[in-house]
Amino acid sequence: MPPLRVSIWRGRLEGGFVDYEVPRQPSQTVLDVVTHVQRHLEPALAYRYACRVGMCGSCAMSVNGVARWTCRTHVAKVADGDRLEIAPLANLPVVKDLVTDMREFFDKWARAKGQFKGDRTRSDDFARVDPASPQRRLADAGVECIGCGVCYASCDVVQWRPDFLGPAALNRAWTLVNDERDRAQPARLRAVAGDAGCHACHTQGSCVERCPKHIAPTAAIAGLKRVTARAAVRGELGDA
Amino acid sequence: MQAAAQARRWYRQRISAMVLAICVLVHLATIVYAVRSGLSGEALLARTRGNLAFAAFYAVFVLACAVHVPIGLARIAEEWLGVESRTADIAANLFALLLVVLGFTAVYAMLRG
Numbered sequence: 001m002p003p004l005r006v007s008i009w010r011g012r013l014e015g016g017f018v019d020y021e022v023p024r025q026p027s028q029t030v031l032d033v034v035t036h037v038q039r040h041l042e043p044a045l046a047y048r049y050a051c052r053v054g055m056c057g058s059c060a061m062s063v064n065g066v067a068r069w070t071c072r073t074h075v076a077k078v079a080d081g082d083r084l085e086i087a088p089l090a091n092l093p094v095v096k097d098l099v100t101d102m103r104e105f106f107d108k109w110a111r112a113k114g115q116f117k118g119d120r121t122r123s124d125d126f127a128r129v130d131p132a133s134p135q136r137r138l139a140d141a142g143v144e145c146i147g148c149g150v151c152y153a154s155c156d157v158v159q160w161r162p163d164f165l166g167p168a169a170l171n172r173a174w175t176l177v178n179d180e181r182d183r184a185q186p187a188r189l190r191a192v193a194g195d196a197g198c199h200a201c202h203t204q205g206s207c208v209e210r211c212p213k214h215i216a217p218t219a220a221i222a223g224l225k226r227v228t229a230r231a232a233v234r235g236e237l238g239d240a
Numbered sequence: 241m242q243a244a245a246q247a248r249r250w251y252r253q254r255i256s257a258m259v260l261a262i263c264v265l266v267h268l269a270t271i272v273y274a275v276r277s278g279l280s281g282e283a284l285l286a287r288t289r290g291n292l293a294f295a296a297f298y299a300v301f302v303l304a305c306a307v308h309v310p311i312g313l314a315r316i317a318e319e320w321l322g323v324e325s326r327t328a329d330i331a332a333n334l335f336a337l338l339l340v341v342l343g344f345t346a347v348y349a350m351l352r353g
Contacts, residue, residue, distance in 0.1 A: 160319040193243035195325065199250050225250055232247035 002082050004075065006033055008045065009087040012094045017085065018042075030063050030070035030078065034086060034098065047098040054212065057146035060153070061098050062087040067153040069212040089153035105149050105166065112169040113191045116176060117184035127181045139178040142171045142220050144213050151207035151217055163196040167207035167217030170198055174220035177227060189228050190237055198224035249311055256308035263301040288350045295351040302343030310336040 001024035007017040020037050031049055038045040049059035054072040061070050063078050064085050075084065092100035120127065129136050151167035158164050165173075173192045176182050192198050198221045207217040231237050274284060288294045310332035317328040 157319075190243045194246040197243070197246075199246045225247075228243070228247040229251040229254070232244040233251060235244075237244035237247060 004033060004079065005083050006037065007083070007085045008034070008037060008042075008098070009094075010042075010045070010097050012096060015094075015097075017087075024075070028075045030061070030068065030073045030075060030084070030086065031059050033075060033084060034061075034070065045098070046096040055146060057148035060089055060148040060150050062089055062153065067150040067210055069148050069150065072212060089149055091153050091155065091158045092149065100149070102149060105152050105168070106147070108165045108169040109147075109172050111191060112165045112173040112197070113184055113188035114169060114172040114176065115184075116179065116182055118181045119183045120181070129180060133180075135178040135180055138223065139175045142175045142215050142217070145171055145215055146213060148212065150210050150212060154206040154210040156204060156206065157200050157202055161196065161200055164200045165192065165197055167201075167221065170201075170224060171215060171217040171220040174223050177224065186231070186236055186238070189224075189231050192224050193228040193232070193237065198228065201225075252307055253311045256304045259300065259304040260308055263297070263304060266297065267301065285350070290351065292351075295347050298347045298350065299344070302340060302347060305343065306336045306340045309339060 004022045004024055006020045006022050008020060009015060010018045020041050022033050022036050022041075025032065031052065034045070034047050035049075038047065047059075047061070049071060050056040052059075052071045054069055057069070059070045060067060062068075063070065063073060064080055064083075066078075067089055068078070070086075078084070086098065088094045088098050088100045092102065092105060095101050118127075131140075145168060147168060149168070151171075152158055155164070155167055158166050170192055173188055177185065177188060182188075201218065201221045203218055203222065205218045208215075208219070211217065228237065279287075310329075313335060314325075314328040314332035317323040317331060318325055323331070
């Protein structure tokens, strides 16, 4: 097989693509390619990964213009002939090369009240949640998020409105809205409504298209719109 | 905008969209019928003149537009043109007022011929 011609972003805001030649391997992933470059061609290349098996959510990058989890993305599926262009995720500040600053992304989870707030103590019995209940099923649909940031990087609304909480944070909030043990609902609904929250979503569905875990944040956001509207009509959001 | 106000605004936009979906279908069916049967402007006006049902239908259509359109327009102005949110709301509401005036003028003309 001819070698891959790989262009990798080097630098921060100021920088450019640098070309490398990487040997092809069977079942080679994009992360394998980046690792080869760092181990053999450019030791100063900065990138981030941990588990290599699609669990930790740390290796997402923009591959040929599309945000992807690189450890589970096969080169054969995404290479344009023998060309691969690898850049840091969009919509996030670049720290160096392929490493982005994820602080804002995760701060928005906190701003969307993504923390579980229960009212049981360690001396109480376990809560028993019916796995077949509609609420539990809705929570199940979104609970496997690994926080990779692919949806956030693919979202046009995040680009237009930098204060938009984004698909992942809102999806997290939706799983908690459907958690019958949680006791922070009114505050959470207030946090996810409004210009920076679920109402900013245009339902374009790029997040659904790109999510490597096949989660549908757009559906979660639509759910939040319904629930917040109901709460607002009943006067439960407070600032009427 | 505050959370509750934004949530209620979304609700208004959704309800008005449902009304518009029906209105647009009826309106299109009416146009297709009128064009295919070769009715002239005169003949159309002769049929709509004094027809309160027609007038009521289009009055609802105009109102649904006036509720629905400014919400979307304000969004576009904010996100695509970078207009500040309050300014965008004011401009969009003025546009809604224009829609009401133009719409009801047309409804009145159709009713009185």
